[in-house]
Amino acid sequence: MIRTENLKKSFGDNEVLKGIDMEFINGKTNLIIGRSGAGKTVLLKLLVGLHEPTSGTVFYDDINFFQLSRKDVRKLRMEVGMLFQGSALFDSMDVEENIRFPLDMFTSMTRKEKKDRVNKCLERVNLDGVNHQYPSEISGGMKKRVGIARAIVLDPKYLFCDEPNSGLDPKTALVIDELIQDITRDNNITTVINTHDMNSVMEIGENIALLHHGNLVWRGNKDEVMASDNEILHDFIFASPFLQRLRADAMEKQG
Amino acid sequence: MLGTAFQKPEKPIMYYKETMRQMNDIGVGSVIIVALISFFIGAVTAVQFAYQLNGTLVPIYYIGYILRDSTIIELAPTITCLVLAGKVGSNMAAEIGGMRQKEHIDAMEIMGVNTAAYLIMPKVIAAVVVIPLLVAIAAFISIVGGFVASVPTGYMSAEEYTQGVRSFFVAYNVLLMFIKSVVFAFLLTTVSCYQGYFVTGGSIELGKASTNAVVFSNVLILLADYMIAIIFT
Numbered sequence: 001m002i003r004t005e006n007l008k009k010s011f012g013d014n015e016v017l018k019g020i021d022m023e024f025i026n027g028k029t030n031l032i033i034g035r036s037g038a039g040k041t042v043l044l045k046l047l048v049g050l051h052e053p054t055s056g057t058v059f060y061d062d063i064n065f066f067q068l069s070r071k072d073v074r075k076l077r078m079e080v081g082m083l084f085q086g087s088a089l090f091d092s093m094d095v096e097e098n099i100r101f102p103l104d105m106f107t108s109m110t111r112k113e114k115k116d117r118v119n120k121c122l123e124r125v126n127l128d129g130v131n132h133q134y135p136s137e138i139s140g141g142m143k144k145r146v147g148i149a150r151a152i153v154l155d156p157k158y159l160f161c162d163e164p165n166s167g168l169d170p171k172t173a174l175v176i177d178e179l180i181q182d183i184t185r186d187n188n189i190t191t192v193i194n195t196h197d198m199n200s201v202m203e204i205g206e207n208i209a210l211l212h213h214g215n216l217v218w219r220g221n222k223d224e225v226m227a228s229d230n231e232i233l234h235d236f237i238f239a240s241p242f243l244q245r246l247r248a249d250a251m252e253k254q255g
Numbered sequence: 256m257l258g259t260a261f262q263k264p265e266k267p268i269m270y271y272k273e274t275m276r277q278m279n280d281i282g283v284g285s286v287i288i289v290a291l292i293s294f295f296i297g298a299v300t301a302v303q304f305a306y307q308l309n310g311t312l313v314p315i316y317y318i319g320y321i322l323r324d325s326t327i328i329e330l331a332p333t334i335t336c337l338v339l340a341g342k343v344g345s346n347m348a349a350e351i352g353g354m355r356q357k358e359h360i361d362a363m364e365i366m367g368v369n370t371a372a373y374l375i376m377p378k379v380i381a382a383v384v385v386i387p388l389l390v391a392i393a394a395f396i397s398i399v400g401g402f403v404a405s406v407p408t409g410y411m412s413a414e415e416y417t418q419g420v421r422s423f424f425v426a427y428n429v430l431l432m433f434i435k436s437v438v439f440a441f442l443l444t445t446v447s448c449y450q451g452y453f454v455t456g457g458s459i460e461l462g463k464a465s466t467n468a469v470v471f472s473n474v475l476i477l478l479a480d481y482m483i484a485i486i487f488t
Contacts, residue, residue, distance in 0.1 A: 050361055074265075077367035088362040102366050105266050160365075 001026050002047060002158065002190055007056035009042055016042045018214040019056065027188045029181050029204045031195060034211035035236060043211065044162055044194045048082060049073060060158070078106055081151030083180075085163040087143040089135040089150070095122075096131040099150045106154065121149040125179060141172040145179070152183060159184065159191040165200060173197060177204050198237060201225065210236065226250070256449060260375040265368065270377055277381035281343050285389060288342060289335055293393035296330055297322060297400025305410040315411045319419020322401040327432050331394035333480050336439035339386060340472035344447035347378055348468035351451030352461045360452075375448045379441060386440035387433050394432065431487055438479050443472040 002024040009017040016039045024030040024047075032040045045051040047058055049065060058065040060076060068076065089098050099118045103109055109117065122128065125145040135143060144164060151159060161180060165173035181204045184191040193200065201208060205222035210233055218230045225237060226247075238244045264270040304318045351374055354360050363370045398420060406413050447468035454464040 048365055050364065070259075074367040074369065077365055080365055080367075082362065082365040084358045084362060086358060088358040090359055090362075091357075105269055105366065105368055154366075 001061060002192065003059040004043075004047070005056050005059065007043070007046060007058065008054045009039075009046060009051060010054045015054075016214050017046070017053075020211075020216050022209050022216055022219070024190050024192050025207050026190045027184065028191070028206040029184050030190070030192045030207040030209070031201060031205045032192065032209050032211060033195060033201055033205075033236070035196065038211040039214045040194045040196075040211055041162060044160060044192065047192060048080060048160055049077075078102075078154060079157040081154070081156035081159045083144065083147045083151050083159070083161040083164055085166055087135070087140075087147040089143060089146055091135055094132045094134050095127075095138070095146050098135070098146060099153050102150065102154050117153060118149075121153050122146075124152065124183070125149045126175075140167050141169075141176065144168065144176050148176075148179060148183070152187070155187065157189055159189050161191065161193040161195075163195060163197075164193060165195060165197045170199060173199060174203065180204065198243070201237065212236075256371055256375075256452070257445065259369065259371040260379070260448075262369055262372050264372060264376070270373065273373065273377040274381050277377050278385050280346075281339075281378075281381055282385035282389060285339060285342060286392065288338065289389050289393050290396050292334065292338055293331065293396040294400035294403075296334060297326060297397030297402075298404035300325060300330070300397075301401035301405040301410070305405055316415040316419035316422065318405060318411065319398075319401065319416045320422045321419075323398055323420050323424075324428060326394050326397040326401075327428050329480075331397060332390045332432050332435035332439060333476065335390050335393045336386065336436065336443060336476050337473055339389070339440075340443045340447075340476060341469050343382070344443045344468045344472045345465045347444065347447040348451035348454075348465045349461060351375075351448055352454035352464050353451075355452065355454050356457070356461060371452065374452070375445070378448055379444045382440040382444040383437055387436035390432060390436040431483070434487065435480065435483055438483065439476045442475045442479060446472045446475060 004020050004022050007017055007020040008015070020043060032043055034040050042051060046053055049058075053066065057067070063076070065073070065076070089095075090101065093101065096115075096118050099121055100114050103114045103117060107114075118131070122131070125148050127142060127145050127149070130138060130142065130146070135146070138146070148164075159180070164176050164180060168176065177200050180191060180193065183189070193204075195201070202222050202225070205225070208218075208220055208222065208225070209216055210218040210230075212232050218228065218233045220228060225233065228234070238247050300322050301318055304321055305315075308315065308318065351360075354374070360370050360374070363373065402413070402416050405411055406416055450464040450468040450471070454460055
């Protein structure tokens with residue numbers, strides 16, 4: 001489990017996060033949602049230590065992340081996998097080398113063991129026969145899947161995904177969502193997803209946190225979204241007229 | 256940052272491989288440009304000295320002697336490293352800066368890699384090993400360039416040029432050349448890596464970082480050249 005405690009972050013005079021207290025539950029897909037500029041990416045980067053908080057802290061299973069030594073941070077990070085918005089695959093390496101990189105860096109596996117592990121991860125994300133293709137030669141959806149494969153290659157306890165569906169068509173986005181949810185359940189890991197994709201919210205939102213102007217304004221799961229009377233949540237979820245009509249129809253049917 | 260960059264590697268074999276790759280990029284990738292520049296610097300130096308010594312009482316074979324010493328002490332290490340600051344330094348700043356902007360460095364950090372060490376240490380070690388070798392090659396080719404420019408053209412005979420090159424040789428000057436090469440190599444790689452590693456913003460900032468890498472490296476190389484001249488001579 002990951003927990004934040006009065007987490008604040010400012011860039012100059014701009015206070016982006018105004019004291020966030022929340023928990024990210026083990027074995028569930030935890031979603032951070034909110035409009036652009038709400039502070040989602042900053043929160044995610046604080047969680048993984050790419051930003052230092054102005055005040056407050058982050059606990060990984062009761063370990064205060066920001067009190068760890070640099071060496072211990074690196075040790076903890078070996079239990080962390082992250083899927084970046086742009087996948088962040090290394091251009092000069094092919095798919096296999098990209099996924100193998102953490103194994104090369106941190107394990108003493110044999111060449112064959114590494115190859116088997118890479119193939120297993122590729123199989124897990126439903127990719128086949130792309131081992132020796134370069135990131136520039138594969139599609140956006142495939143890059144995301146390779147990014148996921150690389151993120152899970154060391155069997156992480158925590159998985160972070162920054163906008164996993166950005167730039168993908170709805171069908172591919174759904175595949176990526178289901179894949180992340182399956183991995184979370186099968187491996188019993190803590191997954192934190194930063195998204196503003198409404199389909200993701202309604203499909204895999206098991207623990208949703210809505211950020212608005214740097215504040216946590218709503219928490220719940222996908223089943224509680226419809227029943228909630230939180231105005232900010234509804235403005236965000238049903239932003240398009242099409243969804244507003246659908247919601248009105250649904251409410252009418254319910255009487 | 257240098258302290259972090261020279262910490263114990265997570266996996267020495269990965270650092271070794273990266274160092275070898277960098278040695279290839281810096282060394283093999285720069286041989287042709289270094290050879291070309293050195294050849295012409297040697298040739299021009301020989302022609303200029305022949306012109307200036309013409310009609311004086313200074314023996315003609317002195318051209319070989321002056322060319323050898325000016326090349327070993329100053330031209331080979333300084334000119335080669337100024338050129339490499341432009342070629343290798345800007346490349347390093349752009350490579351690391353590009354990785355920063357495409358979140359590659361963040362991705363490595365999340366994996367637990369000491370990115371300052373993995374991205375900088377192999378480059379510095381490779382440069383400090385390979386650049387002195389390039390400088391030695393440059394010095395040799397420069398002397399060959401002087402020969403080609405002065406012997407076939409009739410300024411002097413091959414025997415006179417060889418006599419000049421072999422006269423008044425001081426081995427300490429070669430040591431001085433290697434000291435300069437190592438210091439310049441360290442400066443140009445650390446400055447360039449620093450500029451790339453801390454780049455922020457977009458492509459304009461990346462371009463600026465690349466330019467700054469070359470400009471700051473060149474200024475520091477010239478400053479260090481002066482300091483070494485004072486300290487060691």
